[in-house]
Amino acid sequence: MIPxxxxxxxxxxxxxSRAVDKLLALMTPDVHWPNGWEGGSVQGHREVQEYWTxxxxxxxxxxxxxxxxxxxxxxxxxxxxxxxxxQGGAMLSDGMVRHVYTFRDGLIEAMxxxxxxxSME
Numbered sequence: 001m002i003p004x005x006x007x008x009x010x011x012x013x014x015x016x017s018r019a020v021d022k023l024l025a026l027m028t029p030d031v032h033w034p035n036g037w038e039g040g041s042v043q044g045h046r047e048v049q050e051y052w053t054x055x056x057x058x059x060x061x062x063x064x065x066x067x068x069x070x071x072x073x074x075x076x077x078x079x080x081x082x083x084x085x086x087q088g089g090a091m092l093s094d095g096m097v098r099h100v101y102t103f104r105d106g107l108i109e110a111m112x113x114x115x116x117x118x119s120m121e
Contacts, residue, residue, distance in 0.1 A: 002070040004103055008078060011108065012065050018056060020049055032110040059092060060085045066096075076101045079116065 007026055014023035024031075024045045033048045034041050037059070042051045055061070067079040078099045084092045098114040 002068050002076060004076055004101070005068050007103075007106075007108070008065065008068070008076065008101065012063055012080075016062050016064075020052060024049060027108045028104055031108060034111060034113050036113050058087065060087060060089075063099075071100075074102070076103075077114070 011023055011026050014020075014026070027045065027048070030044055031048060032041060032043050033051070035051055037055045038051075042048050061082065061084045064081045064083075065078045066081055069077040069079075071077055078101070080097050080099050081095075082097050083094050086092055096116045098116050099111055100114055101111050102109045
């Protein structure tokens with residue numbers, strides 16, 4: 001297991017079960033988080049919680065980590081299967097993304113999203 005992999009497994013579990021308080025406890029108070037739904041980013045526990053609350057009123061995302069990669073700069077990249085449905089259960093998207101995390105003092109400091117390139121053979 002790579003460093004922080006267990007922390008990230010817990011984070012995905014808490015996100016998928018909507019356990020916001022437990023999830024925020026894994027993050028630094030000034031965490032920097034992408035607003036992948038509306039665009040831009042949010043910072044700090046309050047803004048992250050408000051963003052997720054807005055998001056979850058309209059969509060039902062489930063993110064499942066599939067592979068972890070330790071990068072030379074100390075960050076961890078996670079290949080994630082992302083399934084998003086509307087609140088009525090209709091599929092909005094089903095695909096792969098890469099989440100890249102940085103850490104400080106044993107907590108998640110920031111995350112950003114990278115597209116996963118697929119080859120068309």
